[in-house]
């Protein structure tokens with residue numbers, strides 16, 4: 001690195017924030033991210049498919065369904081016209097539920113400038129393919145640079161300006177063309193920087209995305225157990241062992257262990273497993289209390305990523321021989337008709353294992369069928 005001619009200090013390369021960004025997806029998280037971008041001084045367009053929501057954003061600067069009580073920044077404009085929204089965009093954020101990412105990425109590919117980087121902000125694994133969201137988007141986006149934004153970020157708190165931090169992940173190198181300071185991660189992190197929103201950068205897309213996909217399932221597990229009447233010991237055990245499942249899957253897929261201890265891993269896991277604000281935790285709580293699935297959230301359709309992802313994540317884990325007993329338990333309850341009490345009693349009665357799991361040891365658990373039945377009875 002060259003020294004600065006005047007000061008003799010090492011020359012620091014300058015990265016510039018993106019100045020014109022389009023957010024595709026006008027739900028809670030898309031709008032909250034658009035709020036951050038607009039507050040950071042970025043020319044921000046939000047592209048949604050529901051004209052009533054977009055009219056409310058443009059005419060009243062509110063979106064009561066998604067961010068109740070928030071006044072949106074004046075500069076934030078909404079549209080349902082995707083080609084217009086993507087015209088001249090320097091960066092694009094795709095913020096729709098994971099099951100819609102492929103479809104939306106395909107539309108973005110048609111209309112966004114060829115060089116525009118795209119960050120996917122959904123948390124999940126594609127059911128049909130087992131691909132990460134960035135891999136799904138990459139398949140559709142014709143060579144554009146693809147990354148993601150993830151972290152412990154409840155949308156409403158973010159939009160209300162509560163101090164929040166997230167990780168922006170993109171590749172740092174492209175062959176020998178890009179250097180870290182030229183990565184879209186740094187430029188987007190600068191665009192996502194305000195007095196209350198702090199961005200970190202990473203090039204470990206696998207580690208970041210596995211964190212986001214797995215934490216939702218563990219949050220459902222925590223909700224189920226809290227709803228069934230158990231307390232903090234149980235939740236702490238599920239969070240800690242859930243982190244171990246996250247770490248094992250991330251590493252098996254080529255992610256880095258230290259990423260899992262960052263914002264997108266333990267950060268998001270601890271947030272989502274600790275608060276009924278989380279839709280995933282809340283679904284678990286309601287089911288654990290015995291509410292029928294159709295009556296959860298008063299019958300409103302709500303995005304609960306962990307529900308479908310309990311299946312896609314465990315399918316992926318099975319394909320790479322990673323044991324994820326908590327996620328498997330949630331899957332068995334949500335998708336295979338397992339009884340909540342019996343499933344959790346069996347989870348607790350698994351053979352004794354070593355911590356960390358890299359030590360390959362296991363012993364038979366002394367619990368008898370009667371012990372398991374007694375615990376199952378307490379949970380049901």
Ligand SMILES: NC(=O)C1=CN([C@@H]2O[C@H](COP(=O)(O)OP(=O)(O)OC[C@H]3O[C@@H](n4cnc5c(N)ncnc54)[C@H](O)[C@@H]3O)[C@@H](O)[C@H]2O)C=CC1
Nearest residue numbers: 025026027028029030096097098100122123153154155303
């Ligand atoms: N709400 C939150 O606090 C956070 C959510 N996320 C993630 O962001 C993703 C989106 O979640 P939310 O915004 O909360 O959901 P939401 O339910 O609030 O909004 C989803 C939006 O996506 C739109 N959409 C769905 N399918 C579409 C399609 N095919 N084309 C165009 N628009 C489509 C819907 O119309 C809706 O506006 C999820 O993967 C979630 O896990 C991530 C961080 C925080």
Ligand SMILES: O=C(CO)COP(=O)(O)O
Nearest residue numbers: 151152153154278279280
């Ligand atoms: O991802 C989130 C916070 O980081 C939002 O969690 P829920 O989808 O469970 O509400």
